[in-house]
Amino acid sequence: MVSNRNREIFWFCLALALAISLASVGGVILYDFYTGGSDSPGRISLHPGGGILAIIISATLLTLLFQLSRVATTLGVLGLLVAITFGLLPALPFGPGLQYAKINPLLLVAIGLIFLSALSAIHLPKGWKFGLVAAPVVLVVGLTSFLSRWYPPLAAAGVGSIAESTLVVSPLLVLVGLTLPFLYRIYHREIPVYSRGLILVGILGILITTVTWHTMRLQYSENLKERAQTQVSQLAAATASAFHVKFALIRRLAERWEVLDGAPSEHFWQQEVSSYLRDFPEMRLIALLDRNLNVVRVESRALDYRAWLDSFLAQQETRKWFEHVVDSKAPHLSWPLPDRTGRAHAVISVPATPEPGTPWPVVAVVDLHHVYQGLTQQQNNTLNLAVFYEEELVYDTSPNIPKSEQRHLASAVVEAHHDNVWRIDAYIARGSLPTDELYLPPLILFGGLGLSFLVMLIHLFWRESERRSVVLTELNDTLNYHLEEERSLRQTNEKIMEFSRDLLCSISPAGRFLTVNPASEAVLGYTPGELKGRHYNLLLLPEDRDSTVEEVRKLASGQSDRASGFRTRLRHRDGHTVTVSWTAEWSQADNALFCVGRDISDELVAETLSRERDQFFSLSPDMFCIVDLNSHFFEVNNTFVQTLGYTREQLLGTSYLEVIHTDDHQKVNEAVQSLTEGEDVHNLFIRAIDTAHNEHWLQINAILSGDDLIYVVARDITESLETQERLRRSEALLSIAEKTAMIGGWTVEIPPGKIAWTPVMFDIFEVPPGEEPDLETGLSFYTDESRATLSSAIDLCASTGIPFDEEVQFRTASGRLRWGRVIGHAVKNEKGEIVRLQGGFQDITASRQAMDQIRRYAERQATIFESITDAFFTVDKDWRFTYVNRRSEELLHKSRDELLGHNLWEIFPAAIGTEFDEMYTHAVETGESVSFEGYYAPLDNWLEISAYPSEEGLAVYYRSIRERKEAQWKLEETLKELERSNRELQDFAFVASHDLQEPLRKIRAFSDRLLVKSDKLGPDERDYLERMQSAAARMQSLIMDLLSYSRITTRAKPFETCDTETILKGVLQDMETAIAAEQASIEVSPLPSIFGDATQLRQVFQNLISNSIKFHEPGKVPEIMIYPEEIGQDCWTLVVSDNGIGFDEKYAEKIFHPFQRLHKRDAYSGTGIGMAIVKKILDRHGASVRVQSAPGEGTTFRIRFGRHETAEGVHYG
Secondary structure (H helix, E strand, O other): HHHHHHHHHHHHHHHHHHHHHHHHHHHHHHHHHHHHHOOOOOOOOOHHHHHHHHHHHHHHHHHOOOOOHHHHHHHHHHHHHHHHHHHHHHHOOOOOHHHHHOOOOOHHHHHHHHHHHHHHHOOOOOOOHHHOOOOHHHHHHHHHHHHHOOOHHHHHHHOOHHHHHHHHHHHHHHHHHHHHHHOOOOOOOOOOOOOOHHHHHHHHHHHHHHHOOOOOEEEEHHHHHHHHHHHHHHHHHHHHHHHHHHHHHHHHHHHHHOOOOOOOOOHHHHHHHHHHHOOOOEEEEEEOOOOOOOOOEEEEEOOHHHHHHHHOOOOOOHHHHHHHHHHHHOOOEEEEOOOOOOEEEEEEEEEOOOOOEEEEEEEEEEEEEHHHHHHHHHHHOOOOEEEEEOOEEEOOOOOOOOOEEEEEEEEEEEEEEEEEEEEEEEEEEHHHHOOOHHHHHHHHHOOOOOOHHHOOOOHHHHHHHHHHHHHHHHHHHHHHHHHHHHHHHHHHHHHHHHHHHOOOEEOOOOOOOEEEEOHHHHHHOOHHHHOOEEEHHHHHHHHHHOOOHHHHHHHHOOOEEEEEEEEEEEEOOOOEEEEEEEEEEEEOOOOOEEEEEOHHHHHHHHHHEEEEEEHHHHHHHOOOEEEEEOOOOEEEEHHHHHHHOOOOOHEEEEEEEEOOHHHHHHHHHHHHHHHHOOEEEEEEEEEEEEOOOOOEEEOOOOOOOOEEEEEEEEEEEEEHHHHHHHHHHHHHHHHHHHHHHHHEEEEEEEOOOEEOOOOOHHHHOOOOOOOOOHHHHHHHOOOHHHHHHHHHHHHHHHOOOEEEEEEEEEEOOOOOOOEEEEEEEEOOOOOEEEEEEEEEEEHHHHHHHHHHHHHHHHHHHHHHHOOOOOOEEEEEEOEEEEOOOOOHHHHHHHHHHHEEEOOOOHHHHHHOEEEEEEEHHHHHOOOOEEEEEEEEHOOOEEEEEEEEEEOOEEEEEEOHHHHHHHHHHHHHHHHHHHHHHHHHHHHHHHHHHHHHHHHHHHHHHHHHHHOOOHHHOOOHHHHHHHHHHHHHHHHHHHHHHHHHHHHHHHHHOOOOOOOOOHHHHHHHHHOOHHHHHHHOOOEEEOOOOOOOOOOHHHHHHHHHHHHHOOOOOOOOOOEEEEEEEEOOOEEEEEEEEEEEOOOOOHOOOOHOOOOOOOOOOOOOOOOOOOOHHHHHHHHHOEEEEEEOOOOOOOEEEEEEEEEEEOOEEEEEO
16 A cells, blocks of 8 residues: 555656646747747757647646646647647648747657547546557657667657757656556545645756756857857968968979079979979969960879869959969969869969069969868867858868758858958857757756656655654554454453354464363363363374374464364264364464364264265256245256256356246246145146257156255256157158158068058059958959069068069059069068068059150160261260261271270370360360361361260260361462452552553643633533543542552551541541531531541541532531440440431442442432442441431431451451
């Protein structure tokens, strides 16, 4: 109890310390943000959203600790809403303006679980379970966030906006997560565990810790700025010194060359410059320029630096800069210029005057990146440094940190020369601090919070110790009261010792009686005074001494706390044996064994009788139970439990009516009434329900005893009843079967010859029931031949016992001739003598007739197989021939005797491994019939075969197709010759069309010229000329149509998916003039795509629409509708309908033949070949076309595009 109380105090104190810490840290976060800005170096820089939530969590915990449920609930719900709002700020319309308040998604999850745990602890009956589930999640979030500082793969798990805030927030999350499972217990505590002093101590300690932490961080911020300023100043001084050194080097080089007349020699140049480049690695190139800035001498580490110099000299401001260098007669440093890799380089230039009045600049290209890299490595830089020329970045120690993430600390200016200014900046990554500033403040914070918690805990335990002192005082008073009660109880015990009928005594470790109550005289015949000081062996029978000593030893050594029910046999003073049951316990304080003994001699006799009764009760195969008059079970035996499936505990004390079928309750109540009236119950049949809800029929006998208990014996007769029922059903079924199968039974007694028949026998012989004949009369029903056979069989069986089974023919009493099957055997007595014949008789007339019918069918089938023109044979499962017809003998050149019973593959081994073997085996294994054609070389014959598997084997029909094959080969040769002729005809058509069109073009050209001069011709000449031109035009149109018709198959394109609507739209655009001329109305519905030749489909649409526009009645506007019908997965129908002149449908096929016209040429123009082109194109696309038309009612074409096969393969049109 004390331990639980201490744990409760510990968790209360921890939760209170965390609540105050969260409030204090949240206040610092808000103070930092609103006074210094969230990006000030050295500050926690956590978004103020985290500070607000920390304060709300603190308030929620405080109100929960002080059991203010309504306020805690309000704050918990408010905290949830605020957390969700801050978490969703990036997605909200007003979010971008409040980004400083957003929180990390992981932090949102952890905070949400904290608020939900607090609400669950207040309102849920088992709220601790939610805390137990939420705690691991919050702990994992806190720990992974804390480890993310040192383990890069976990960087995304950090809950803080910067590293320092992560180090502060993560431990707080872990500590809060530890308290979540105990919030329910803290809130529902019964005894207050807080005081004003505890709260003041906590607030004071944590406030001092937080202020110290905040002050230290501010101090670190100032120190950081000072250190940054020191570093940039040092680097600026080092930079100026380095540049002055380089100036001096180049100046000395220039002064040595001034003493020479003109440019230095190549040898001298190489010697000087090589030493400079060797000793000063930051110099990449040294060159001597003339006054026109042309390179006179140059030496570089690589050719890239010469290219860099060329690009530098090519800049516009370079010449002015060199003029300034010459005029000032002082060394200068140029502006930086990056090379192709991005590294900044600059030029140091010093004027040299090898000839009076002709200054030549000496230049050196310096790698600025190399210079600053060396300078920064010489310093102990813990901050990031960047070097700028004006605003151009020259060098950065941390180039991977983007400009937006840099926090400026200090700057210094480097004046390399009077005409350019260089700047050095020190910065840190936004929101980060150096290692010493990063870790020490959080250590101070959590160390102080830990000390504050320990102080609070000590204070709380001190208050708890005071409370416990008061409680102990109260307990002392209570103890005194109980001591007084104990004295009273001791007096009561002495009276119990005196008046108890049980034997009460105490025994020393040596086994001697110390105290004995007066009951010893009644139980053992000895007074207490006679037993005191005596050893218990005086009373104990020798057989029980060893077990008694062992039991006392266990009690004295502590191996057993108490002995209960331990029995010993004691010798009474008068010599008879008394059995005593002991309850004993060893007292270490009194160093004695205290015992209570009860005389159970009479109980043992009753126990023996009861055990014998129970053995009979439990071992009986019948169901026994004892019930009272209130219908409750008092006792049941094992058979009762096993039969119904209930346990003893389920039955004892419950009503037996619960296991009895409801329909039998009335019978049971009447039986109980009979028992109370003094009558016994015998053979009561009722139904009991087992645990599986199955019914058990019970046969019950019961009596009522003098103690008002009913003793019941029950026997489960369910199986017996079911057996009887099955027997009745079997007899009924047997009777039905006998009548259905016409099977009767008979017996013949030996020697009297008396016959006994079953009822079916009377039906078979059409004899009235009951008129059983004797043996002689019975045999008279059979025909002479059958009577002789049956008489011999009966005599043989009667004398030797040999059974018989004969088919006989008999006449019924009404004279009908029938067939029967007689089966008989002998029945012997115990001496082995034959005393009776018995057997069965079945009317087999129907089966006999069926067999005759089958025989006739077999003969007829054999006749059919012999008469068919096809060859036919059958084989069994082992491939042995079982039937061969005459035609097979002719084709196989084998006789039936050579084939029947022999294996197919042994007779025709050449068929093994061929298509015959493969197809026959496939048919037998799969049970599927097969059809194929095959060539069998040994017979030099082509065969067409159909094989049909069955349970008996395989049936094969086949015929010779050699003649058909030869005709097919001839047809193929003919087709090849026809294809060759077609190709020649196509070539001829092309040539002919070309040769025919050329004269026609000349005729039309010359006629056009004559028409121009037609004013000089007479009317007849002009008419002849116009007729000639019209005939030439028709001839040219006919030739073009013939070419189109012939090219449908010769110049066809491969099929592809065509956009039907695009094709139709193109046709309508091409025919726009004709449509406008006739003012035709064309209505088009959306059409599915077609897999085909787009060019040929265009011809189909053009011919159909052209005809619909052309063939209309004068004065009637053509109306054309184009739409799809019956659109399915694989096919659809194109409909082109018009309101034209129509035609009689008996000419529907004629219109698709070339040169077939239904109208005169003077009425409607055309060549009569357009619809033939349409039909040929549709045939190639596997499409069918139907025409519906009537004179004066228009025409409708329905074209069904479906699945079809062409030379290109299988397509869908």
